[in-house]
Amino acid sequence: MLGKIFLVVYLIAQVGVSLVTEYVWERNDLVKDIGKKTRVLRIAIYTILAIIPMLGAYLPRSSFKYYCLGIGNIWFAFFMYYAPLVLIFSLIAVIIAKARKKTRSRLVGFSLFAAFVPALLMSAYGLYHGQEIKVVNEQITINAEDDSLEDLRVVLIADLHISVNSRPALTEQMVELVNEQDPDLILVAGDIFTSNMGMTHPELYTDALSQMHSTYGVYAVGGNHDVDENLFGGFSVSPISEAFRTQEMDDFLDAAGFTMLYDEGVTLADGRITLLGRLDESKAGDGTSDRLSVEDLLSDADQSTPIFVIEHEPVEMDELSAAGADAVFCGHTHNGQIFPGNVIVPIFNEYCYGIEDVNGMYAIVTAGAGYYGPPMRIGTDNEVMVIDITFN
Numbered sequence: 001m002l003g004k005i006f007l008v009v010y011l012i013a014q015v016g017v018s019l020v021t022e023y024v025w026e027r028n029d030l031v032k033d034i035g036k037k038t039r040v041l042r043i044a045i046y047t048i049l050a051i052i053p054m055l056g057a058y059l060p061r062s063s064f065k066y067y068c069l070g071i072g073n074i075w076f077a078f079f080m081y082y083a084p085l086v087l088i089f090s091l092i093a094v095i096i097a098k099a100r101k102k103t104r105s106r107l108v109g110f111s112l113f114a115a116f117v118p119a120l121l122m123s124a125y126g127l128y129h130g131q132e133i134k135v136v137n138e139q140i141t142i143n144a145e146d147d148s149l150e151d152l153r154v155v156l157i158a159d160l161h162i163s164v165n166s167r168p169a170l171t172e173q174m175v176e177l178v179n180e181q182d183p184d185l186i187l188v189a190g191d192i193f194t195s196n197m198g199m200t201h202p203e204l205y206t207d208a209l210s211q212m213h214s215t216y217g218v219y220a221v222g223g224n225h226d227v228d229e230n231l232f233g234g235f236s237v238s239p240i241s242e243a244f245r246t247q248e249m250d251d252f253l254d255a256a257g258f259t260m261l262y263d264e265g266v267t268l269a270d271g272r273i274t275l276l277g278r279l280d281e282s283k284a285g286d287g288t289s290d291r292l293s294v295e296d297l298l299s300d301a302d303q304s305t306p307i308f309v310i311e312h313e314p315v316e317m318d319e320l321s322a323a324g325a326d327a328v329f330c331g332h333t334h335n336g337q338i339f340p341g342n343v344i345v346p347i348f349n350e351y352c353y354g355i356e357d358v359n360g361m362y363a364i365v366t367a368g369a370g371y372y373g374p375p376m377r378i379g380t381d382n383e384v385m386v387i388d389i390t391f392n
């Protein structure tokens with residue numbers, strides 16, 4: 001539903017911004033002759049760019065669909081910056097031109113460049129920064145009855161979003177950083193894929209991911225994007241009843257060496273630590289959003305041990321705390337990923353980024369090691385989060 005609303009808004013915005021851009025070309029005195037001669041070309045470019053993301057969403061599976069999806073994601077980000085800038089600058093320029101009683105003006109021409117150049121520079125920076133990962137270090141202390149437990153170094157990664165815009169080089173960089181931390185435990189908090197689309201050469205990713213090493217292994221949960229579905233502008237245009245985890249995904253996760261925890265748990269360190277993994281809150285991977293309640297999931301957990309939970313979306317923290325969890329490891333928010341998302345997303349997510357104390361339980365949210373949709377980071381970073389846990 002959200003995807004279809006976004007599609008309508010997108011089409012209105014595309015037509016509106018194209019008309020404004022043409023209006024400005026008509027009244028600019030900067031590139032007058034070029035403007036007239038290239039009108040057909042411009043309209044063709046607007047139309048093609050506007051249609052590309054829709055082809056990416058609705059065409060049947062093909063390399064052409066994935067190509068459209070990849071280009072469309074970058075176009076979305078550029079458009080997100082260009083649209084408001086061109087509306088504001090051109091309006092100001094046209095008002096000034098009218099006040100001077102001019103039908104044409106250089107200032108109006110400049111307003112196009114004043115919108116286009118910053119949008120292009122922001123997008124270029126985002127693409128560049130999207131290929132960088134930093135290491136973030138955190139420390140927490142957990143009360144444990146068993147005083148034989150030694151300090152534990154957990155590496156938390158999430159939101160790899162392997163798909164049409166991901167690059168094996170970024171995954172390789174992440175694996176190198178993870179291994180440099182010499183972790184005891186590696187947790188992957190979901191959104192390993194973005195749907196089932198565009199995962200060309202999966203072996204390049206699995207070869208890298210299977211190289212991650214730790215004392216106790218790599219444990220992961222699925223996220224809301226670890227299902228096969230059609231997306232438009234990042235929003236699902238498929239009903240949940242059609243959103244399933246696929247055999248291709250399961251094979252990938254096997255090859256990557258991940259132990260998946262689908263509403264189930266394991267014990268580590270000779271039974272002295274309990275680790276539980278939840279199904280995603282919105283998409284369980286079986287065409288439903290059904291999952292165990294917090295109470296049911298933790299009912300068999302040994303409360304005398306520290307209890308860790310991997311949960312893709314940072315929700316139900318009060319319930320998890322009340323049920324006896326000591327630390328919950330999440331992703332999902334990307335910390336907003338792209339400006340102004342880094343300003344807006346924290347408003348709508350109580351637990352958006354970092355570590356918070358929830359009645360003695362740690363709610364830990366990473367910004368993620370990859371990107372969703374546009375392969376960009378602006379105002380936020382891809383990260384590998386290292387959490388050093390001391391037991392006392």
Ligand SMILES: [Fe+2]
Nearest residue numbers: 159191332372
């Ligand atoms: Fe994500």
